[in-house]
Amino acid sequence: MAATSQFLFAVVLLSLVAHGYSQCSIDSLVITQTLTGRNVGNVPERKVSVSNTCACSQSNIKLICSGFTSTEKVDPSILNQSGSECLFNFGNSVYRDPVTFNYAAANEYPFKVSSSEIACS
Secondary structure (H helix, E strand, O other), X not given: OHHHHHHHHHHHHHHHHHHHXXXXXXXXXXXXXXXEXXXXXXXXXXXXXXXXXXXXXXXXXXXXXXXOOOOOOOOOOOEEEEOOEEEEHHHOOEOOOOEEEEXXXXXXXXXXXXXXXXXXX
């Protein structure tokens, strides 16, 4: 009886974990941009917000950022550009609260998520 209960518990636990993973993907990371109303060197400043709509945290988020430039210095712990990719939030998890940064450019840059690591607990 105890072995059956433990087996059932393990099956339920594994199905919950698997269900959590199937609900999450890089599409769960939502990037929004808004104009702040401020100019930096006659260039409009934009605020980028990255939110995670998944029930699990996502870390080591990499954004496609080939050709990205800003007249305003972007904190490298939030957006660290290396070639055509940017490590977001120093690789730290994005869970419930959005992580934001500002940049200044004449045109909105089309940031896209290229990869992340999903962790459900």
